[in-house]
Amino acid sequence: MTESFFRFDHVSFQYSNGTKALHELSLSIPKGKKVAILGENGSGKSTFFKLLIGLExxxxxxxxxxxxxxxxxxxxLINLRERVGFIFQEADNQLFASTVKQDILYGPINLKWPYEKIEHNVxxxxxxxxLEDLTERPIHFLSGGQKKRVTIAGVYAMDPKIxxxxxxxxxxxxxxxxxxTTYLDELDDGERTFLYSTHQVNLIYEWADHFIVFHKGQxxxxxQRDALFSNDALLVKAHxxxxxxxxxxxxxxHEGLIQQQSLLPRSMGELMDLVKGRNYTTAEAIDEKRLRTT
Incomplete structure (x- = not known):
């Protein structure tokens, strides 16, 4: 049985204004997985994250x-937040130090690590x-993308498991x-878990190995990806x-250019192999090929 970091058992959440954000949610977040969280705006994704880090x-x-x-x-809660790193959608909600390096230093210093470990991680x-050329740059002089990279660096420096x-x-x-996703792949040691909420399905399709879909709080x-992206009715319902x-x-x-496969191609390389007639019709064969090319 796959170990889990989190387990939700019939969890519901309602805001003080009466908005019902999540309804009877039961699921597990497995260890060592790259998890894509999908769903339209208002589906409950952000509330789900707030519950994960104890904000609600x-x-x-x-x-x-x-x-x-x-x-x-x-x-x-201290134990939880030492192990769970959260990267907010809006970087300005997460940055508060004067310069880039000071902001990245803040988390590790508060964990009271030895100086050498702090310097190494930062x-x-x-x-x-x-961010090497921006370490002394004041935060308010950064672009939106640069600020987002600082928030990612600040979380990475704290070495969370999630x-x-x-x-x-x-x-x-x-x-x-x-x-x-390249950054995250470098962090993937088989023990860390990543939960990535996005509307950019093309970006996340190849990267993630587990998919969770919310719709109207449910x-x-x-x-896995194949059952999800082969289900047209579910995709339409979830937008x-x-x-x-x-x-x-x-x-x-449909045009008869390739043969039916038991698994959907995960990358352009796998699709081109099908075009060239190199058909991999079993999960074992595909896994073997991926191992040979990594």
């Missing part, structure tokens, strides 16, 4: 973190997010939107665009 408490139901029920004591975070990214590419250009889907790679595959299949 369920109206009904129970949340477990590492198999322990959350009771929201000060000690428990230096690594700055290099990872390509990364929560709420629409992280909202202010990033094309290069850094694609570079973000869990509509939780599972999710079908990835262009899947569209290409289905068009080529």
């Amino acid at each position: 408490k369920p109206t009904n139901g129970e949340i477990q973190f590492l198999n322990e029920t959350l009771h929201y004591s000060k000690k428990q 230096s690594s975070a700055i290099q990872l997010t390509e 990364y929560i990214l709420d629409e992280p590419t909202s202010s990033l250009d094309y290069y850094f939107s694609n570079q973000l 869990l509509l889907y939780s599972g 999710i665009e079908k990835p262009w790679l899947v569209k290409c595959y289905e068009t080529m299949l």
Whole structure:
């Protein structure tokens, strides 16, 4: 059985103004997975994240973190937030220090780590997010994309085991939107878990290995990519665009240019292999090929 960081058991949440944001939500967040969180605006994604980091408490139901029920004591919340890093959709809600380096330093210093560890983690975070030339730049002089990179560096420097990214590419250009998943892949050690909320399905399709879909505060889907992106009715209901790679595959299949596969192609390389007649018809064969090319 796959270990879980979080488990939601019939969790509902209602805001003080009467808005019902989540209804009877039951699911697990597995360890070591790259999880895409999908759904239209207002579907409950942001509320879900607030519950994960203890900013809100369920109206009904129970949340477990590492198999322990959350009771929201000060000690428990400190333990939770040392392990869970949150990257806000709006960077200005997360940045408050005078300069780039001071902001990245803030989290590790508050964890009271040894000086050498703090310097190592902060230096690594700055290099990872390509901020070397901006370390002394005042925060208010940064562009939106630069601010977002600082928030990513600040979370990375704290070395969490869970990364929560709420629409992280909202202010990033094309290069850094694609570079973000590269950053995350470098952090992926098989133990960390990533939860990535986005409307950019084409960006997340190849990267994620688990998909969760919310719709009007309810869990509509939780599972692997193939069952999700082969279900046209579910995609229409959730207002999710079908990835262009899947569209290409289905068009080529309809035109008789390629043969039916048991799994959808995950990358352009796999699709081109089908065009060239290199068919991989089983999950085992595809996994074997991916291992050979990584």
